[in-house]
Amino acid sequence: MDWITGLQKAIDYIETNILESIDYEEVAKCAYSSSFHFQRIFSLLTGMTVGEYIRNRRLTLAGIELSISKSKIIDVSLKYCYETPESFAKAFTRFHGVTPSAAREPGANLKSFSRLSVKIIMEGGDVMDYKIVKKEAFKVIGKARSFSNDNSISYAELPKFWSESYSDGTLETLIKLIKSSNQVIGNAVLGICDSVNSVDSKHFNYSIGVESDVNEVPDGYSIIEIPASTWAVFKCVGAMPNAIQDMWQKIYSEFFPQSDYEPTQGIDFEYYPEGDNSKADYISEIWLPVRKKA
Template structure:
């Protein structure tokens, strides 16, 4: 199943169960994916996180029901998964700009977030550079941290991890140890596995360099082996983070729907070169583990 079809099936499942309990694992199964990987690709392709989509659709329908005048606020709050009328009122006000009680008044204006329909639209004429690389297992030296699987939290916490690493001297320590391919690049490694039962599940992410092992690992760092794999490697040029976000979107919206390869749902690597990351000429790479369809 390709990602376009899979995400649409997942969206249809969400829409059919907006008033019930929505488990992210169950949603991801409709796309034949793990919860972690599905949330990531959903955000890349749809421009909103899965949590944002569910929340916006529930609040849209709640607003429609309240304006009809018959639904009670407390009943609507429980119907759409809120623990209390107070938490529902806060979310409702942030989304619509007025309270649930005000929504019941005649002539009020509410916001509507429409249902998503995912389609592959061929606009033609665009080229996308890439190369397929078969690479044996290699070792990395890395600073690892576990993050919540939830995409909304991850989008805030991973940049903070990079900022913390710069302040604490993690990057210079890694650069001194860099001695293996991808040479002279700082890697952001996203491991497509998670741990934990129930919520919140977590996944490991690391800031790393290729490592030959000639020097002992510094305290607080981990030596890990990236398994042998086939990689689709995409060059990225432009100011960060917009350029790399645009490249990720094109990978899933343009490359994978028509390519002979599909992502394995495993490890993804962003390989950053030295240089001014705000420059329009800055260059980096995205490595995605793939398999033939």
Template sequence: MEWIEALQKAITYMEDHLLEEINYEDVAKRVHTSSYEFHRAFSFVTGFTANTYIRNRRLSMAARELVETDAKITDLAMKYGYETPEGFTKAFTRFHGVAPKTAREEVGKLTLFNPLTITISVKGGKSMDYRIVQTEKKKFIALVREFSNGIINDEANHDVADFWGECNSNQMLSPIWMLREDGKRDLYGLCSPTTEGKDTFEYGIGIIVDEDTAEFDQADLEKKGFRIWDVNSGTYVVFDCVGENGDCIAKTWTNFYKEFLPQMGYEAAEETDYELYFDGTRPEVFCELWIPIKKK
């Protein structure tokens, strides 16, 4: 199934089951996509997560019912998925800018959040530089942590950035960084492929192990918290991320889903994707983004 059709089918499913206890994992199963890949694709294409979409649609519908009927606020809270009236009131106020009671009594301005329709507009005159690379098997050694799928494309979340900051401020990467010569101390941000049934992904920060890497005691490094990370051979599309911070990475992912995939005859593959941060050899880019792909 085309990914654009899968996203639209997912939206239809969410609309049909808005008043049921569902989340993005349930929706992903419905369109036969891993929860990780669905969450990532949906959030980068729409600008918000599927869970946020469900919550906003419920609150929009609840507001309409609030002002058009005499339904009790307690009943509306239960109907739209809140365990207590207090939880409903807090969410309603945050979304609409006015409390439910005030909205009913004063008919204040409310936020309308309509159902989504996924469309892709292809415009000329805009370049998107990329290259396709056939890779051999690669080996990395990295510090690895688990993160919730829910943080993907969440602007308010800085868990991965904080991981980088912790590694840099505490010099946690020194044992592997010194295995490379000056000018070849590129760092990689490794992101794991989907694991069936898990609501987390792994992210590692490390170096590549190749002919320019000094010999090392693997057992000793493992005692210090490092891990070998193997990546299979495959096809990758590579983009330059240009900007002052990690925002350019999110923008590149958005372009991948909105511009590259609809036009190029590829789909995302289940393999490690990674960012490549150069040791001073490419100062014009923030990093390179390597995304695994396969022909449809």
């Protein structure tokens, strides 16, 4: 199943169960995907998290109900999955700009967030530099941390992790450990995303590391096994983090819908060679494990 069809099935599932407690694992199954991978791609393609979409839809429907019915506010809050009228009122006011009680007034201005519908449209026209390569397995030494699948959280926390690694000497240590010969992928610092070996389905592991085969691993660091794979490698030109973020969005909105390849949802990584990553001509890469579409 391609991502367009899978995404629509997942959205339909959310809408059907909008008044229930929604399990992201069940949503992801509609797209034949892991929870991590679905939430990641949903955010890349829509510009919002799954949680934000669900919240905005519930508050839209709650606003309609309050404006046209005599339902009690406490009943509406429970119906749309808020534990208390206070938490509902806070979220409602933030979204609509008026309180739930004010929403009942004639002429009250309310906001509407429409249901998503996936459509294939003509877009793109951009040149994407990529290559398909096969690589044997290799080892990385890195520093790992667990992050929430909620992209609104991880987008803020991941840059902090990189900043800490610059300031606390982690990157300096890693660069000294780079394998000097017979490299599989080359001399670079990697940002490795791993949902396969995460502590649970609500988190993923992210490591900053380098290809290395040293025997002694420094305290606080670990070995990450990158399996042999067929990789789609995308060239990114531009300053970080915008260049890499823009490329991620293009990969899933333009490349995969039209390509003969699909992601395998394994370990993937960003590839950062030496250089000033704040420059407009800085070159980085995204490596994604892929397979031919059936």
